[in-house]
Structure formats: structure tokens, C-alpha cells
Amino acid sequence: VGRLVKRIDELGLGDNTLIAFSSDNGPEDFDIGNAVHSGIGDTGPFRGRKRSLYEGGIRMPFIVRWPGHTSPGKVDETSIVAGVDWLPTVCSLAGAKLSPDLKGDGEDMSKALLGTPKQRSKPLMWEWRFRVSGDMAHRCPILAIREAKWKLLMNPDGSRIELYDIPNDPTELDNVALQHPQVVKKLSQKVLEWQKTLPPGPVDQTAGSNAYPWPKER
Secondary structure (H helix, E strand, C coil): CHHHHHHHHHCCCHHHCCEEECCCCCCECCCCCCCCCCCECCCCCCCCCCCCCCHHHHCCCCEEECCCCCCCCCCCCCCCCCHHHHHHHHHHHHCCCCCCCCCCCCCCCHHHHCCCCCCCCCCEEEECCCCCCCCHHHCCCCEEEEECCEEEEECCCCCCCEEEECCCCCCCCCCCHHHCHHHHHHHHHHHHHHHCCCCCCCCCCCCCCCCCCCHHHC
16 A cells, blocks of 8 residues: 555655545454455454454444545544445545436545544445354344444344444443334334345345343343
């Protein structure tokens, strides 16, 4: 990355080039016996890893560089940006208009990239239809939705309801679903409706299953 940035600057293109560095998911946390895919990593304090919908599987650093537009060293820990936002965000920065026929899940988050924290107007949703290997603490339900401070995880059949206040519980250890039934109802309706729009595909029969107790229940 350093060599690439250096060459862009040498060509005089730095001020007109937005560079973004991120990842599509968290790391593997154990050797799966495949030299190509066994990149063992660590998600720090977070539950989850690659293929998990807990924060360790979906919370990634997102670093941008655009001299004259972004502030070096500035950190935004409140804006929530996802890959689905990239198209509308880049089009906005480039002054291009999206087709009105485009029905995407993302939104323009250019303000956040330029240094002004922005709250999302759309929730983010995920589905993982297969078993999550490794430590049982990482084995998540099939669906997840994040809206404002709340993150709900659940299976399509209504089992394994988990609700977390992410700013205050980023490690997802305190399930507060029973204390906030209205939040659970609202978010579960949204994520189940969203799931209906997804293309059909195979589902692992063991997906979403886990008897791992929360720390406060052990």
C-alpha cells in the first residue's frame, strides 16, 4: 500500500485520488488446513470471526486518504459505514447521479468520509446461512440487523433472539432482549421482511444453532 500511495503522489495524482483501505470480514481464528485460506488472526475483545455476524466478523477498520479533503489521523467511532454504501458514496463525491431505478441497500456516507460523523437513515442487515466453525462463542444466529445503537441477532424461526446495545456493549456479552421487547419486535420485523427479498439458496441445517451461555448466565 505504501508503494502504491508513493507512486500515485509521484505522478501528481494524490490530490485527485481517494484511497480506501478495509477488509470484507474478520479473520479466521484457527487453521482450517488450507494453505490458501488459513490466515489465522485475532479479533481482540470482540466475539465473532470470519463468517460470524458478531462484531468480530463484521466490524472492520476503514481507512481513507484524500489530501485536501480528509484530515490525517482523525478517527470517527460513531459513523457506521458498510460495503453497500460504497457506490452511492463514491458517486456523490464524483458528482455522478445514480439511476432512479437502482434499488440498493446502501446510502451516501460521503460526509463521514470527509470528516463529519453521520448517522445512517437505513439499517444494515446480514444473513449467514451456514455453520460458523471454531470457538462456540462465535457461533451466531442466521440473521442480524443494526439500527442506531441497537443490534439484533435471530434465527428466521424466531429462536435465539439476542439484542445488544453496541456503543455500551461492543463485545456483545449482555443480551438485553427481555428488557426491550418493543425494540426486538421492530427490528425482527424489519430483518425478516428483508430476508424475503434475498435469492433462495442452500441452508446448512446446523446454521444458527448454539447452546453457548452468556457470561451472566454461567
